[in-house]
Amino acid sequence: MSVKHALLALLYHHPQHGYELGRQINAVVNTEWDVKLGQVASTLARLKDANLVDYEVEPTDDAPDRKVYFITDEGRRELESWYLTPEVREYRLGDAFYIKLVLSLLGGPVSPEQVLITQRRELFQQLHEVTELLRQADARTQLPWVLLLESATMHLDADLRWIEMCEARLNDLKHYDPPQPTPKPRGRPRRKLAQPSES
Amino acid sequence: MSIVHTESLTKVYGDVSQPIPAVRDVNLTVEEGEFLAIMGPSGSGKSTLLYMLGGLDKPTSGKVWLRDSELSALNDDALSRMRRTEFGFVFQFFNLIPVLTAQENVAIPLILDGVPRARALKQADDALARVGLADRTMHRPTELSGGQQQRVALARALVTTPAVILADEPTGNLDSRSSDDVVQMLRRAVDEWKQTLVLVTHDSRVAAFADRIIFLKDGKIVDDNRLKGRGNADQIREQLSKMVLS
Ligand SMILES: Nc1ncnc2c1ncn2[C@@H]1O[C@H](COP(=O)(O)OP(=O)(O)O)[C@@H](O)[C@H]1O
Ligand SMILES: [Mg+2]
Numbered sequence: 485m486s487v488k489h490a491l492l493a494l495l496y497h498h499p500q501h502g503y504e505l506g507r508q509i510n511a512v513v514n515t516e517w518d519v520k521l522g523q524v525a526s527t528l529a530r531l532k533d534a535n536l537v538d539y540e541v542e543p544t545d546d547a548p549d550r551k552v553y554f555i556t557d558e559g560r561r562e563l564e565s566w567y568l569t570p571e572v573r574e575y576r577l578g579d580a581f582y583i584k585l586v587l588s589l590l591g592g593p594v595s596p597e598q599v600l601i602t603q604r605r606e607l608f609q610q611l612h613e614v615t616e617l618l619r620q621a622d623a624r625t626q627l628p629w630v631l632l633l634e635s636a637t638m639h640l641d642a643d644l645r646w647i648e649m650c651e652a653r654l655n656d657l658k659h660y661d662p663p664q665p666t667p668k669p670r671g672r673p674r675r676k677l678a679q680p681s682e683s
Numbered sequence: 684m685s686i687v688h689t690e691s692l693t694k695v696y697g698d699v700s701q702p703i704p705a706v707r708d709v710n711l712t713v714e715e716g717e718f719l720a721i722m723g724p725s726g727s728g729k730s731t732l733l734y735m736l737g738g739l740d741k742p743t744s745g746k747v748w749l750r751d752s753e754l755s756a757l758n759d760d761a762l763s764r765m766r767r768t769e770f771g772f773v774f775q776f777f778n779l780i781p782v783l784t785a786q787e788n789v790a791i792p793l794i795l796d797g798v799p800r801a802r803a804l805k806q807a808d809d810a811l812a813r814v815g816l817a818d819r820t821m822h823r824p825t826e827l828s829g830g831q832q833q834r835v836a837l838a839r840a841l842v843t844t845p846a847v848i849l850a851d852e853p854t855g856n857l858d859s860r861s862s863d864d865v866v867q868m869l870r871r872a873v874d875e876w877k878q879t880l881v882l883v884t885h886d887s888r889v890a891a892f893a894d895r896i897i898f899l900k901d902g903k904i905v906d907d908n909r910l911k912g913r914g915n916a917d918q919i920r921e922q923l924s925k926m927v928l929s
Contacts, residue, residue, distance in 0.1 A: 601898075601906045608887070608896060612910040615891040619867070637888065644887045652724065 487519055487527045492555060492563040495537060499554035502528055528553060536562050585650065589657060596654060604647045611640040686879050687713040687736055687847060692745035694731050694902075705731040707902040708745070713847070718873045718880045720890040723899035729883040730851050732899065736881060737770040737849045738762045749846060767796055771840025773850040777832040779824040779839075785811060786820040789839045796843070810838040813876070814868050830861025837868060841878070848872065850882040854889050866892050 490509050494500065500508070506524040531537040536559035539551040555563070576582075581603055588596040618633045650657070689711045697703040706728040713719055713736075721729045734740035735747055738754045747754040749769055757765060779788045789807035794800060811820050814834040824832050833853060840848050850869065854862035870892045872878040882893065890896050891910075898906040 597905075604898075605906070605908050608891065608908055609910060611887060611891040612893075615888070619870075637891075641887050648724075 486566070487523055488531060489563065489566045490519075491524065491527055491531065492536065492559050492566070495553055495555040496560065496563055499540075499552045501542075501550050501552055505553070531559070535559075589660065596657070597651075600647055600651050600654070604644065607640055607644050607647065611637065611644070614640065684715045685712045686715040686717075686750060687711075687881070688748045689736070690746045692732070692735060692747060693743050694728070694735060694740065695743045704902055706735065706742075709902075709904055711897070711904065713879060713881060715879055716873065716877050718870065718892065718894045719882070720893035720896045721881065721883045721899060722885060722887075722890055722896055725885070727899040728902040729899055731902075733849050733851055733881060733883050737772060737847070738766045739772075767792060768843060769846045771843060771845040771848040773833070773836050773840050773848065773853045775852040775855040777824070777829075777836045777856075779832060779835055781824050784821050784823055785816060785827065785835045785838075788824070788835055789842050792839060792843050806842055807838070810842040811835070813841065814838045828861065829857050830864045833857060833861070833865045834868060837865070837872070841872060841876070845878075847879045847881060850880065852883055852885070854884065854886060859888075862886070862889065 487509070491505055494505055494508055494512070502525055503521065505528075506519060506521045509519045509524070528537065532539065532553075536556060537553050538556055539553045542550045542552050544550055585596060585599055585603075588594060588599045614633055614636045618630065618637065621630045621633060623630045689709055692706060692709040692711070693704070694706040695702045695704045709732060711732075721732065723729050731740060735742050738747075738757075742755055745755070749765070752765070754762065754765065779785075780791070783791075786804055786807045789810050790800075790803040793803035793806060798806070808817070808820055811817060814837050816831060816834055816838065819827060819831060819835075824835070827835065833856075837848075837853075840850075848869075853869070854865050857865060866889050869880060869882065873880050873894075882889070884890050894909070894911050896906075896908045896910065897904050898908070
């Protein structure tokens with residue numbers, strides 16, 4: 485997650501001191517996203533180098549003076565293009581469970597049925613736990629947390645439905661012949677005979 | 684302690700020339716105070732199993748016990764009495780009587796059982812209050828939302844303090860929000876009122892509330908999954924925030 489853009493988004497509204505920014509990130513975005521103050525400070529320094537933010541020094545009675553950061557025009561443009569860039573999720577096409585399932589279809593010590601059942605148990609266990617957290621959460625005071633739990637629930641639910649679909653199609657799947665790798669020619673490649681040109 | 688128990692429970696529909704086995708050799712023990720979900724593809728025998736557990740359908744062979752009485756050995760009168768006093772049913776379609784108020788709908792099983800009307804109505808009010816409908820007792824079903832109607836049906840099932848509540852797709856006819864309400868209420872019935880609950884659902888989000896899930900396929904139990912007691916909340920919290928915020 486981008487601390488950089490979170491800071492720009494907060495500074496967009498009004499100039500702020502680094503310490504306040506750190507506290508605001510945690511409060512506004514999510515209490516679970518623990519951004520350390522050191523990270524805020526180093527990110528602000530990099531933003532300043534990149535000319536996306538700048539600061540004014542505000543004199544205080546007790547030294548040191550406070551730096552009050554504000555967003556630059558360039559920073560505004562960067563923020564806007566960040567908002568307008570969609571987030572890409574990984575579709576897990578190299579999913580570990582999928583690989584396990586496909587290999588179990590070749591025959592082995594454990595049947596694909598059992599592989600599916602084992603995975604479903606795990607998913608249900610997780611869904612059960614998330615549901616329990618959702619029951620304990622208070623939507624009035626912890627809305628971001630509740631929404632996050634909803635997201636986890638929906639993903640688990642989708643995974644479970646996919647398992648169900650695999651179960652339903654397991655018989656077809658068993659008749660599926662895995663493609664054999666084409667053998668690589670050994671030794672020196674033979675010179676190809678000239679082919680008659682295709683029309 | 685076990686409350687419902689089956690032994691080689693089997694139901695075959697159709698006739699000899701074309702038997703349709705719906706439930707096959709099911710051995711199942713439901714613990715007292717347990718929330719058990721039955722899942723499985725459509726036609727896998729979930730409803731048939733549930734109805735046999737509650738004495739609504741007779742097994743072709745095998746046995747069902749409620750505590751130490753064998754349902755499958757009772758005559759029709761005894762069985763029908765057992766159904767009224769020991770089981771509470773909740774169905775997908777709420778099965779409320781449209782011309783009666785919520786209070787009267789809930790009182791029916793008591794009145795049928797010979798409880799004086801005034802007392803029955805009072806108990807109905809209490810049951811409705813327990814499902815959060817204290818201010819809806821005089822409404823008719825058509826004046827209530829789907830979720831509220833299902834809660835009336837739940838109050839009607841709870842009012843006789845049955846040994847077991849049997850629910851067949853109780854959220855199947857509800858939007859996801861009302862479905863959450865109803866299933867939370869069912870969870871409370873187990874946690875706070877010590878009800879035993881057996882629920883058929885094909886919704887994994889509903890089943891996630893259960894303590895245990897069994898899966899049926901072609902009338903047989905293919906998996907039995909106990910969900911309780913794993914991990915701790917803080918750990919999951921941490922895992923989750925890593926998963927979603929990384
Ligand atoms: N009254 C009936 N007469 C004949 N066959 C039935 C009857 N009820 C259910 N069946 C059959 O029994 C099987 C299991 O049905 P059911 O218990 O309703 O499954 P589920 O509730 O899991 O969808 C299905 O093949 C269904 O067609
Ligand atoms: Mg059914």
